[in-house]
Amino acid sequence: MCGISGYYSTDQFFHPEDLDLMVRMQEHRGPDSSGTYRDGPIGLGHNRLRILDLSEKGSQPMHSACNRYVIIYNGEVYNYEELGSALKTNTGTPFHFRSSSDTEVILESYIAQGPDFVKNLNGMFAFVIYDKELQEMVLFRDRIGIKPVYYFWDGFHFAFCSEIQTLKKIGKLNLKINYSAIPQYLHLGYIPAPFTIYENCYKLEPGHYIRIGASGFEKKKYWSLLAAEKKEVVDDEPTAMKLLSDLIASSVQYQLKSDVPYGIFLSGGIDSSLVTASAVKLAGGQINTFSIGFEDQRYNEASYAKRVAEHLGTNHHEFIVTTNDAIDTLGDYMSSYGEPFADSSGIPTLLISKLARKYVTVALSGEGGDELFHGYGSYKWATRLENYFIYKNRFLISKILKSTSSDRNKRVADMFLIDNKDALRSHIFSQEQYFFSAEEISGLFALNVLSSDLLEHLLEFTDTTFQNSLEERVEHRKLQPSEKQAMYDIQYYLPDNLLVKVDRASMHHSLEIRVPYLDHRLVEASMNISPRLKNNGVAKYILKEILYKQVPQTYFERPKKGFSIPLKHWLRKEMYFLIDDYLSPANIKQAGLVDCEYVRQLINRFNEGEDYLFQRIWLLINLHMWMRTNGY
């Protein structure tokens, strides 16, 4: 796994030092070696972490056999051996590769087949191929958005990198805060692509590529989740089980390929246990597994992980997180993301990556299982809220719930407070995560730079684009509310939050994380599994059935906790200093983003026992921490 960076500009706006700076900024992503290439309008920089082909032949930027093209590449393409052996030269003889790396296969396949070759790749990737003759470059990102790409484009100058902080470091870009992104962050906890916290900086959306050269800038979508949807769903349980377990096995087998030691993150939940079980079956021998737990027994799942590990006979490593460990990690947490980012599970992910890196360079993780097989509560909420009678009486239900004294009912009451049916998806997501609702944001957001119309439009942005993407379907069937909510998550939450968290945390410690559930074949197949098999009262039913054939069911009989940290308790005690510091009236006024009085009331309510507000407070702390760290 690696870091990529570079620029394109015809007026010598960028200097060689800028490229060196970008490469230096991303050194933690690839500490083994680095390289740069400059030619005419472009500069390409690369940091390498050696995973496959450890020799120098695999180093980058890599030139093609014909010497016309150059590639820089971050990621893994798992089917590169098949692609390589299928590649023929002009004379029809098999292509002779100079190295055994996937980089070379990608480059030569692109030359042979053009940009559409990307549809044959199976893996996670972000790469740039530069054509020296046309002075044109193409920048690709994988289908699901596992590997990151950020770019700056103001109509004149183009720069790209793997982490947004790198762009910030280039002083001449003079990045300004994109105030439009802040309400979106407060609503969702992350900033949805293509927006970023800076003006003129964007995330390249998953499944897209950008071509830039003398003829200008062009962005294209090459893969769409919804295009994979079929008219007929697989409704038969044995067929679905066979299909999925074969695909999971194939995906895990692909992803176990590595020339360096590897391990698996095992939380003791369904997703990671199934990955571990499949890996043990396929690889044989002892596999390293890693898990973390908390001192606080209410959040500690480490013992469950241990039991699964013992059953499967893995070489298990465990790490117990104390509050002090978490506080010590806050600095890393802030510096890793470069944007306001409120997923507190980034902290344990950083810690487990640090632990794992002592033993391995590659780790498999279970991300994506919940979205593909309907593990989250928000999918149930989608079904409920789209029920005609519930929707019609939602305000009444909300009032009744609010009048009760239970903390749980109070937060659930917010779920029913939906005014705008066009914004149902983001509302459900936001309220399931206890973030600020659209209504709250119009009271909270202090800046006058946005008219209320535009604010509303921004808060609906993910819903609108999701709705638009439904047009990409080739075959139409009536989607269930839960399916729509899950697809919405796969389009936004997964690439812009979960995978960002995993990539930054692991790369911070120079560890490569692979995500077998997000093999695109598995994602596409899961789209066409009947929702009845995904959740028939039992969440992730089909996945569990596959797992229970390999690990006894008794190991998993407990309420789902997820990978959460005891944040609400920490924020009351050990981490209260964050509230005092970042959410002090003086600091809030200085930042000038949100209404001071509103925040004061929020903190009071939290102090008086409304526990569920901790996420809203965490959002605000992160936002203000980001402001201060970045000197705004």
Place this chain on the structure above:
Amino acid sequence: MVRPKVSVIIPSYNSSGYLGRALHAIVDQSYDNIEVLVIDDGSADNTAEVVAHFQQQYPWINYYHQSNAGVSIARNNGLKLSTGKYVVFFDSDDLMEFDFLTKRVLFLENFSYYNACCSVVTAVSEKDVLLPYYYKGIHDHPVEQILKHLKNTSTCPSNYMIKSDILKSHHAGFDTELSSSADKYFFIQSSPFLKIGLIDSQSNCKLLYRLHPGGMSQRLSIGLLEDHKEFLKKVIHLPFITLRQRLFFRFKMYYVISGGYFKMRHYFPAFYYALLSALFNPYKFILQVCAA
């Protein structure tokens, strides 16, 4: 690197005073690959002179003259003559902020789903003073937004940058039988292929829309109401308009036409159209009347 060319099409009829100010705003843009096509719709004033004055310094401003044929024909002729990748149908009395064109081009490049875009609109007075009225351009669901006559939305064509090949390949243009409703009909008619996005920023890229004193009520005329009727007739015959939309639009337009007749004190047609409106949606009709 060549930035894509933007064609700004400005139909102009006896508005040389405003036209000069609009051209000023265009030559001051942060964007640099522009062609302007002023389509003089048979003006009797010094429009030609004003344009000629600008042409001396800015040869990319073009002037075309046609004998008076109406704004729709002028815009369609402009589209035929344009060579840019993107077009803007700009009205001669509107103004644009500094980054108006740049931000639109960037938006269309970055959001590949969309082939047209618009921004927030703010109103300006006769004397270019900003007025506290905000609108947003119709976007994403233009048909619904237009049919519902949503408040704070604007269909002023000046606001929109559109990929010209999408218009040319669909032979789209402004309907020559309509006048004041031509823009609304244009957006409805092209809604199956025109995907309009709203720009997520309002700094320096707004359209400054000229609000003439007196507003609509002063310009109310039998001609305008006839135009509404024609507009209604055309919309309900479009194949992609659903039955529900058709019924609702009949109710809404009859209500608007009836109101127009009332204000002009033509009570007989006013009652006639009020009755029609009530017939198509009695419940909403009562609500509307009570609200008025």
